[in-house]
Structures are given as C-alpha cells and as structure tokens.
Amino acid sequence: MTTAAENRIVDVTVVAKPFLDDIKTFVDKEFPDGNSPKLVGILANEDPFAKMYAKWTRKACERVGLRYETIECKRTELEDKVYELNEDAEISGMMVYYPVFGTLPSFMAGVSMDSYISNCVDFKKDVEGMCFTYIQALYRNQRVMKNDKGGNVKSILPCTPLACVKILEHLQVYDSKEGLAGKTITVINRSQIVGHPLAAMLANDGAEVYSKDIDSMFLFKKDSKGRGRLYETEKNFKDVLKESDVVISGVPSKGYKVPVEDLSNNTVFLNVSSHENVDKKELFQKKKGITYVPKVGKVTVAMLQRNLIRLYNGYHKKE
C-alpha cells in the first residue's frame, strides 16, 4: 500500500447487516408459523461470561426469528445431553458454551474432555464447526460435503474465523479475482477455536499467514494442491509484524498488547479478543492509514445463524 490515509475505526454492524437481513427474509418467508430452525445452547459450567453469551445469542436469534433455547446441565451429564440432542429431530443445531472441563490440567498432552465433547456433537448439528469432520475439511480445503440424499452441502466453518474473513472481504483486503494472493497476515493465537483454523482459511485463500502463539511461530501458505499448509519459519515476530498487511490478534489476556512500533502504516488490525490487544491511542498517534476493528462479535453471531440455516437446509429440512 502506498498512500498514508486517515486512521479509521470500523464498526462491524455494517458487515453483519446484509447477512442478518438475508436470514430474516428467509425465515419470514419460509416459516410464517414461527416454526423456524432451532438452535440449542448448552450451559454446563458456572461461567458468568457463558451465561451472558447465551443470553446474547438468544436475543440475536429472536431478532431474526430463529428459535433458540438454553439447556442447563451438570458437566457430568453433558455427554449424554449432547447425544440426546443429536437424536432430537426438533433441533437443527447445538453449541456448548466452553470451557466445561477445559481448565482441568492433565499430566500429558492429548485430547481434552472439551474437545471430546465437541466431537460427540453430530456434524449435522455442529453449528460452530468444531467437530473433526469440519476441522479436517477445513485443513484439506474441502468446501463441500454430501448429505444422505447425495446433495451438496457446504462445509461448516468456525464462526469467529469466518467472521474475520467476511470482515476482510468487506474491507476489500480480498481481491475479487486473486483473493488474498500477495497478502501477508499475522494471526496471534493458535487455538483451535480461532487462530489455527483462521490461519489455515486465510492460507487457503492465498495469503502468507504467520501464526504466532506463546513461544512458537509457523507459516501457513497454500501448497501445490491448493491447501493452506503449515511450514517452519526462521523469521522473527518483529519483522513479520512490519511486513503484515493485516494483523489479527486474539490473545485472551488483559495485559497483552501488540507493540505499536512493530506495526506498519496502513495495517488492518482486527481485535478478536475480549480484551484490547493493542494500545489504540498510541496506535492512532504513531501510525497512519490504520484500519482498526475493535470487535468482531456481531459478525460472529451472524455466521452462527448462517451456519444454523445451512445445517437446516442441508440436513434437517422437512420435505
């Protein structure tokens, strides 16, 4: 980028709106009786943030006419509850508010109880795209699955990474022909919920993506088969930040700030943490042409609803 334009803050309401409008139009047309696709959120922890998020999801669903129900259970009952809902024909999608067992340490690395639970969810109801079927499709860049009738159903992508993609499309970081080819992106966080799938998705779309976590950095880029793949990199984080057209930060701790002096002018900065991962005031004082996106949640919830409708149309529609 060559111009040093004004700094700007982007409110993503405008990104979410066309998706929400489409959903509402679809729901109003197809379900005048109110019997619209139903999402269940399962609360199996005592986390006040999870309760808040459940309320927020309910309201968002009500606004577009989708049905939503929160079910509470003990964590020891969660697995059975998931299997019960897998069999419940009334439900098109479900989500569990994690972490449930997530904070329990283990003597050795391995699959956590939470990731075990996320794989108990039938992929036909996995509105968050967290089960292995979708993770594998994502990492292999397979965008379509078959349903029981041999029809094509688009694969479900995890909501927050998908929201980032939609925001970058809106900001025209994506070229209509070339996608993200030629772009360098840094993603700080390599969790399986946000950073890891996001890095792979952006690489699937052509970017060189540096994936940074506490004490390691990898490069994701497209291989000869068109799949975003993991590579070792010798670069250092400081240089990588300088080179990046886009920086996406999702560090879930209050104290973490991306060093402003390492960012370039004209950077697009997406904050996907609930904490502000950069000193915005300093950023705006010292750099030019910054596009700062402080929150992506409104688009995330729109993607959740879009996924629900995709699951409904693909697997649960009554003929």
Added chain:
Amino acid sequence: MTTAAENRIVDVTVVAKPFLDDIKTFVDKEFPDGNSPKLVGILANEDPFAKMYAKWTRKACERVGLRYETIECKRTELEDKVYELNEDAEISGMMVYYPVFGTLPSFMAGVSMDSYISNCVDFKKDVEGMCFTYIQALYRNQRVMKNDKGGNVKSILPCTPLACVKILEHLQVYDSKEGLAGKTITVINRSQIVGHPLAAMLANDGAEVYSKDIDSMFLFKKDSKGRGRLYETEKNFKDVLKESDVVISGVPSKGYKVPVEDLSNNTVFLNVSSHENVDKKELFQKKKGITYVPKVGKVTVAMLQRNLIRLYNGYHKKE
C-alpha cells in the same frame, strides 16, 4: 481380600507370551511367504526415546514375523505422510511416535496439533486406537464396528490400557463371571493415551474407578446403560488409595511417588510410567501381600501387534 500373603513382583513376560505365541502361529500359518501384515511407525520428532521405541517395536515385530518399517519425515510433512499411508494398500497399520507438536503451548485449550494428526489416521489403520472413532466407541462401550462387507470387527482399544486389563485378568483381579464388579481401582493420570481410556475401560468392566490427575479427581462407574461414565466425587485421594484393590500409576515425572502409608496391604500396584511411581523398597517393607508390576511394556507391544492383526483381518485381508 483377607489374607496377608507374601509380597511379589510380577514380570509380565508371562502375560505377553500366549498373545505373542498366538500371533506367531497365525503369521507362520497364513504368511509362509513372509508377506505378513505391515506396520509403519512414523518418526517426525528428534526424540531419542521415540527412536528407541521404534527400534524396539521393529525387533518385537520381527520376532513374531510381522513386517515393520520406520518412516522418518519432518513434522510439517507429517499430515501429508499420514494421508499417503492411509491410501497405501500395502500397510495394515500405522502409528506416529508422539509428541510431535505436543509440547507447543497454546493461548487457549483445545485440540492439539498432535490429536489433530492422530485423527487424520484412517480408523482402519489406527493400530493404537487413538482416533475419535475408537475413543467414542470406548466411552460408549461399543465393542464392535462394521466393515465395508457388513462383517463385525472388534473395536481397537489403546495398547497400554488394554495391556493393563490383560495383566489384571492374568492376576485374577477379574472374576470370570463378575468382571471387576465390587472392585475399587485408582488410576493416577488422566491423559487420553493412558489414564482416561483406562479408567473408562475398567468402569465398563464393572469397577469403581477413581481417576486422579494433578488437581482433580473423578469417579468412573457403570451407568444404567452399561457404560463407564464420569461422576463428580467428594472423596479425598488418601482415602481412595486406602480403599483401592488396585492402584495404577502413570505419572511421567521422576519425582512423583505414591505415598506408601496411604496404600493398603494386598494391593495390586501397576506401574505404567517409565519412572518408578512408588518407593518399592519402602512398599515391600511396610506392606504385606503386595503384587507389584514394575513394567507393562511387553504386554503393550503384544497388544499393538494384536491390534494390527485385527485391522488386517477386519479391513485389509486380500480375498
């Protein structure tokens, strides 16, 4: 148990022997040309212990006439290598020597890269029973799967937990009719490789199993549907050890020792760590009727080979 008998140390060679004899007899009879089922071990780390284990597996396979090959690759090539071997009709089973990415921390809990890789292995070649298909079967106590021809194939169980079961059968902790009903067992370690599946398997067989890890303890016991399930428990570890007929410890650190004063006479103690998790000298001085199993590895590798033959017969046999 009422008698206070002699203490004894069990060498599990005697437990492994009938399994190894069966395997050798089968291989000699079915593959006089040497074209026996083939196992591939993938080395994608620089861990000297993994290299040692690969050599050990090779020797063990050679002894019974099974084919074995170690393939080395970079960790960034591992995923593709796994998919390549999934398609290779010459291979009946594969195993990856973990950890590969396992020690990389992440900002948030979730599926590790290693567990992602373990799920890329086709279940028809997953000789270690680590993919989600088998994990789910284990936790649901479903012991049989269908192959492409509609035939029944027994589900693959992870090798170390299965070895523990076979050792407990040999030691007649299992009742021929009642299984483990009425028995109390403590398993120290809740990793997905050893402690967690082991606790579930022992509960599937009727025991009350206390599953202890760094800062939490759960109870696994059979529910009304016959599946070993997770329950909260208020008991403390000290009392639980005292009540236990069997203690199985798999803590992978040198310093960890189960307190001898908390163990009862007549306890069966299985050490599944590469470090000795109890002070054997003190144990034998202070307690009576102890059955101490210092190592289970020989049975583990027999179970690996048994799993390979099961996969071969179930999915890869040439008609």
